[in-house]
Amino acid sequence: MSAVIAQRQDLSSQPGPDGGIEVLARLPGQEQLLTPAALAFLADLHRRFEPARQARLAARRERQARFDAGELPDFRADTAPLRNGAWRVAPLPAALLDRRVEITGPVDPKMVINALNSGAKVFMADFEDSTSPTWNNLLTGQRALKKAVAGTLDWMAPDGAKHYTLKPFEQQAVLMVRPRGWHLDEKHLRVDGAPISASLFDLGVFAFHNAVALAAKDRGPYFYLPKLQSMEEAQLWNEVIDRVEQALGLSPGQIKVTVLIETLPAVFEMDEILHALRTRIAGLNCGRWDYVFSYIKTFRAHRDKVLPERGQVTMLQPFLRAYSELLIQTCHKRGAHAMGGMAAQIPISGDEAANEAALAKVRADKLREVTAGHDGTWVAHPALIPLAMRIFDERMPGPHQQHVSRDDVLVIRDDLIKPSLGTITRAGFEGNVEVCVRYLAAWLDGNGCVPIHWLMEDAATAEIARTQLWQWLHSPGLHLDDGTPVDYALLERALIGLPSKLAERMKLPGGDRLGEAIAMLDQLTHADTLEEFLTLPAYQRID
Structure with missing residues (x-):
């Protein structure tokens, strides 16, 4: 421990080249988290890695411009030898061998306690899609996790x-x-005049306060890495975590990660991502909702790749089944876990038939995953844990099923980009409008995880709704299944009708920001260019 303290003190003594560290918000007690040593640690990460992060974001923009011009995603020719090699990732730690059911959710204290106590194998504490990143939410979450690690929460x-x-x-x-x-900044902390990466802030604060304690318990620390699009982005994470381990006195490879494959470009680089993180990666995860969002965004200019309404884009669609099965095959070939996707359903009280219908969907989805060869799955609500656990226990008696090689899977590029067939109904169109507006209103009010129509909606599902609306409205000639043109008049009628439709919900948290959310969606859908992420403009409107 003395070596760690010495290294922290050494970091805190390093002067900033052009100014220093500015914390632009103030909450009671935040100095206990953002100590001078912790801030110096974050500043060191920023100064070392911010140029590389900006280069990677520029590469994303350049590749999207090529997609907009007609290029299609594909497997990389320059890394073919790597994909054909016989290498494997480092062995998994004991704590991550059995991950058959994981629960995810935001980082407020009540959620953290309930999730850790839930009976799931893993709790993913989420600073990303299910947390509205207000300064209060972020610090409350970091404080809760610090106490949870200490056992005092x-x-x-x-x-x-x-x-x-x-x-x-x-x-x-x-x-x-x-x-x-x-892609996200943390606007409340600036280093040398520039905002720090939200990735570095979230991981850095947690690691600084908890990494040594978790390592002593053989519990990591462990992270999920979101929204990667390339092996180079994975390599950047590897370099960041190498530096974190070095600065905090951890053994090389102590920190383990799982990567969410939730962007279309990343599915073509799964071998490469595993290889870039091979000394510390524990698995890949089918982040299905963000993946659908990424498919829409990647093909925003491709009129032959327009998807039907969200409810019809299930994992049974060929392009999503190909994605899932290729992920399983790739992970098991390399000795990593292949994690399944989220069940977003929540219990329906007062309607036994509707509740059973919802549970039947969860049952079928989890049975599909375990039969296909996944090593575990996600749920959003604790009530789904026993159901998912029972299905995996029955079909997966061991801690995982990496022995399921899926040599029968042969996926080519066109399998991964072929759009699903289907329709757009009036209910589907209006449902997208409602989900996006209600979620955005709640997010602006500080709530990033919102139950809507018995589904737990987060930023990923709201993004599907938003990007579908934009693409439908910018694809001339589309009609609803009843023949109604999909145009801005249809959108306007849906938006005008929302306040009266949601009159009772205006009294709930976020209700006073409903008008702001409606105006934002109207602006975003009229824009000539699809906004990359809903949370980028929305972030400027929260404290």
Whole structure:
């Protein structure tokens, strides 16, 4: 421990070249998290890696411009020898051998306690798609996770009716943390006049305070890495984590990661991503909702790649099945876990038939995953854990099924980019409008995980709704299945009708930002260019 303290002190003594560190927001007690040593640690990461991050973001823009001009994503010719090689990733730690059911959610104290106590094998504490990144949310989340690692986290219901505490450590889910993606800044912390990467802030603060304690318990630290698009972005993460380990006195390879394959470009570089992180990667995950969002965004200018309404774009569609099966084959060839996707359903109270229908969808989805060869799956609600666990227990008696090689899978480029067939119904169009507006209103109000029509919506599902609306409205000649033209008049009618339709919900959190959300969606859908991420302009509107 003395070596770690010495290294932290050494970091804190390093002067900034052009100014220094500015914290642009203030909350009571934040100095306990953002100590001088922690800030120096973050500044070191920023100064070392910000130029490379900007280069990677520029490469994303350049590649998207090529896609807009007609180029199609494909497997890379320059890395073919790597894909054909016989290498494997480093062995998995004991704590990550069995991940059959994972639960995900935001980082507020109540959620952290319930998720760690839930009976799931892993809890992914999410600073990304299910957290609105207000300064208060971020610091509250980091404080909660620090206390959880120390075993001291508790939470009292506001009415005092219930006191939440953690189960003993050995009964808790394994903690993993998902920082925000490379594309996001953390505006509240500036280093030498520039905002720090949100990725570096989230991972850096958590690692600084918890990495040594977790390593002592053989629990990592472990992270989920989101929204990667290339092997170079994975390599950047590897270099960042190498530096984190060095600065905090951890053994090389102590930090383990799982990468979400949730962008279309990344599915063509799964071998390469595994290789770039081969000393520390534990698996890849089918981030299905963000993947559909990325498909729409990648092909925003391709009129032959327009998808039908969201409800028809299921994992049974050929292009999504190909993505899932190729991920399994690739991971198992390399000795990594192939994690399945999210079940977003939440229990439906008061309607037994509807609830059973929803659970039947979850049952079928999890059965598909375990039969295909996935080593685990995600759920959004604790009530789904027993169902998912039972299905994986019955079909996967061992801790994983990396022995399922899926040599029968032969996926070519066209399998991964062929759009699904289907229609756009009036209910589907209006549902996209409602989901996007309601989620955005809640997000602006500080809530990043919102139950809507018995589905747990997060930024990924809201992004599907938004990008579908933009693409449909910018694809001349589209009609609803009843013959109605898909045009701005249809959008205007849906937007005008929302306030009265949601009158009761205006009284709920986020209701006072409904008008702002409607105006934002109207502006975003009218824009000539599709906004890369909904959260980029929305972030400027939160504290």
